[in-house]
Amino acid sequence: MLPQSVILANSWWSQTQRPILFSLFHCFYASTNLSTSVSSPKTSHIDKDCNDFLPWLEHKAGAEISSALSIGKSSYGKALYAAKDIHIGDCLLMVPYSVQLASDNLPSEITCLLGDEVGHIAKVALLILHEKMLGKKSKWMPYISRLPQPEDLHSTILWSNEELEMIRPSALYEETLKQKTQIEKDFCAVKLAFDQFPDHFRDVTIQEFTYAYGLVTSRAWDSSRGVSMIPFADFLNHDGTSESYVLSDEGKRHSEVIADRDFALGDEVLITYGKFSNATLMLDFGFTVSCNRYDQAQVELNVPQHDALYRQKLELFDRFRTRSIKDVNEFTSSGNSFTIKEVKRGNGKGKGIPQSLRAFARVLTCNSQQELDYLVTEAVQNDGRLARYPLKNKNTEIAAHQLLLSEISQLIEEHNRYIELLVPNPPYLCGKGLLRRRLAQDLLTGELRVLKSASAWLKNYCSTL
Known part of the structure; x- marks a missing residue:
């Protein structure tokens, strides 16, 4: 289940958190793009493959998303860099709810087949599989096509049994097995949609569903819509010392990030996903932080x-x-x-x-x-x-x-x-x-x-x- 958003001083604002999964650790959420970036490279390596991404997103939103950031590459995957000097308190990006992916984006004919036991994470995973299957016909193709590939994700839910043996002394071992079991249950619960709409899903395997599930748990944020994936914002990497979060304004129906420090042109811009131990970071995001003070x-x-x-x-x-x-x-x-x-x-x-x-x-x-x-x-x-x-x-x-x-x-x-x-x-x-x-x-x-x-x-x- 998702942790409740933290209500800030102004009651209409909520600090959006990465979704965190179940039980022992009460946690939920991993990807190369979401990997930690402890140090900020001074030289921005512009990702030419993403030159059209922000214009597409802004056209879809009918509003400017960001004039302060550009998409680049870091040693951790995609990242966002300062396109100009940024000062503390500046708005870094603003993404309307209309261009965020949530369970209510699923076609109604698919949603009606799903029982109450199917949660928001499984539904958004199903949505990703649906959009991937549509290919170029998908209205979300520019975003879906830029999501990390299975080999780029390192959440422990994607580890083999042999790999999991490396962490057997940690409670993360048992928690990962529990989450794998939950994913298998969710897969069985949504299989009716696969059977009813073979053209939409073809022969989806448990491995493909787990991959989509991992995309959601690593990139989605808790919101009034349940769980939302926020294009462009999910290119922001984690820094445990940052005080910047994704904030959601329910009244204005958008999410935004405010700079907690100054950034010079070319600096990688970082936010925090939360004060997480390495066990949580591995389970949810697939990375660790050296000498993590929250371990x-x-x-x-x-x-x-x-x-x-x-x-x-x-x-x-x-x-x-x-x-x-x-x-x-x-x-x-x-x-x-x-x-x-x-x-x-x-x-x-x-x-x-x-x-x-x-x-x-x-x-x-x-x-x-x-x-x-x-x-x-x-x-x-x-x-x-x-x-x-x-x-x-x-x-x-x-x-x-x-x-x-x-x-x-x-x-x-x-x-x-x-x-x-x-x-x-x-x-x-x-x-x-x-x-x-x-x-x-x-x-x-x-x-x-x-x-x-x-x-x-x-x-x-x-x-x-």
Whole structure:
């Protein structure tokens, strides 16, 4: 599902976000054109193949889209460059809703065949396949023909099972499998349209549908129309330090981008897709950012079935279910899976390790019904959250955090083992295989940094308590 747009100071404005898919990470959206561009090349390499694109789009819109930007090529694919000096606060582009692709662009005879279980992403993917099949007859051909090819997309939903094995220690592995399963369900749900309109779709395969699905999740933005692909704006690459977003004005029915800094003629113009970890960037966009400050890791805890208080602890967790740590831009902590972010200071308060995780560990280390009853009383008398405060018994408090330390140490060991398998790169690897191997290295290295920071804090906490 899509995260809700963030409402800004003026209520008619919304900060449009890339769509983010389901469950564990609560995320959704990848492509070469959407790859990160950490540094801005000073020399613009104009993409001659796109000289007619902006005039076509402006003619279709009946309005100017941008006088400040031109389409060029970077090492990451298509990009937008400053066609003149740009100053902070300048409007970089303005794209009317009328030239954005959304599910309501699907022909009504196709839409009526789709059940309620078919979401906006699948519908827009279906729209792309429909327009591609029309070829030169498509009114969107100048845009559709410039979308990345399958070999240019590197979202993990497009990775082979062998490639996914490289990231098995990461929670991204399981999340990718879940999303692949969802895509297969959506494919079955839209297959009726393929069968009813063979001239429109011919023999569409699951691979073709997954490719179209990946185009949508990487390029579309949440909007009042559900999910919208915004031509020209989707050539903007990501910079994690940027403060510029795609903004949607529901009243004026257009999307625009405002410059957050000055750009000189020829500079690549960048925006932010959000404060995403490398796991989210790989899942949704197919790229990573080196030394990503938003990286995170997942830790899972379970009540052992051999625990003498197994049922009591499960009932307690169900009764006092700790509020999950949730960020609409990221994966979420839910149930017994917890998100850890980097702990900046080994001797600080442990910010980055969620209180819900520490609470879970405290309950796990309780050895008597009396201890559990005390935690219930404490929760009721305070803010209702279970095991929010350090345990009165220091030895038990230390044991709880040593339990966490043990779990995190196992994850560190596993990440180290897989990173060693990835480095160095085999000499025979090149192209897509080499790129995806490096993405896997970036992912695991970033998560390892987070896990090590948590480990250092836990060791310090246990030793100084």
